[in-house]
Amino acid sequence: MTPVPASPAVTATTRIAAPPDVVFPYFTDPALIVTWMGDRADLDPQPGGVFAVDVGTSPARGTYVAVEPPTRVVFTWGLPGSETMPAGSTMVEVILTADGDQTVVSLTHHDLPGEHRPGHKKGWDTFLGALPAAVVHLK
Amino acid sequence: MPRPESPASASAPDAVLKALADPHRRQILRLVQNRELAAGQIAARFPLTQQAISQHIAVLKQAGLLTERRDGTRRLYALRHEALDPVRSLLAEFWPDALARLKDAVERAHHPEETR
Numbered sequence: 492m493t494p495v496p497a498s499p500a501v502t503a504t505t506r507i508a509a510p511p512d513v514v515f516p517y518f519t520d521p522a523l524i525v526t527w528m529g530d531r532a533d534l535d536p537q538p539g540g541v542f543a544v545d546v547g548t549s550p551a552r553g554t555y556v557a558v559e560p561p562t563r564v565v566f567t568w569g570l571p572g573s574e575t576m577p578a579g580s581t582m583v584e585v586i587l588t589a590d591g592d593q594t595v596v597s598l599t600h601h602d603l604p605g606e607h608r609p610g611h612k613k614g615w616d617t618f619l620g621a622l623p624a625a626v627v628h629l630k
Numbered sequence: 631m632p633r634p635e636s637p638a639s640a641s642a643p644d645a646v647l648k649a650l651a652d653p654h655r656r657q658i659l660r661l662v663q664n665r666e667l668a669a670g671q672i673a674a675r676f677p678l679t680q681q682a683i684s685q686h687i688a689v690l691k692q693a694g695l696l697t698e699r700r701d702g703t704r705r706l707y708a709l710r711h712e713a714l715d716p717v718r719s720l721l722a723e724f725w726p727d728a729l730a731r732l733k734d735a736v737e738r739a740h741h742p743e744e745t746r
Contacts (some may be wrong), residue, residue, distance in 0.1 A: 629686065
């Protein structure tokens, strides 16, 4: 069999006309996160704390891995109750970089199946569980 | 004239997502993620009838998620990794859209006087 080529994680970036300390709470404050992602949120922004955002009928669930205001936030991402989605999960890392009075937001979604490598099944498993949340959101 | 759809078109996100929506089918894909297995070898790992497994395999094949290779009288199945590309691309679209909404939300709140 031919080896599976590694493909990069999904990345996205945007530039916002506000400093990082203004942008950061949009990833940690339930009232602010729902202004751009999901309908309802329950967030406990500390390492190990809950990251829960309801996206349509799909609950996106994870835990915060790193919360470093105002520059970096990392959280896991998946679906509860899914046999493919236990505690470990795909991981979303957000870096906020100040540029004058603006902020560059760089987001990386790790552990997707294209990143598969031998002995690293977890990302694949959880990706399948996590995906519906993201897809519902697109509609 | 448009030509008949090739099998590759079956791996459109909808077909793939529908195929992935079943836990048994996801488990089958995990089994054949890095190796080929015959239908009987797959069935032996499930508390399901061979017929039920065959139906799951058919759905996965139609979605373009499985390759099939004949080996004598056996048919061997393996995950077709590239079938997941359209699904990956959904996420690749999801985050830029989400960040665009984030930008709008922050800038509306931070610069309310500039909102039209």
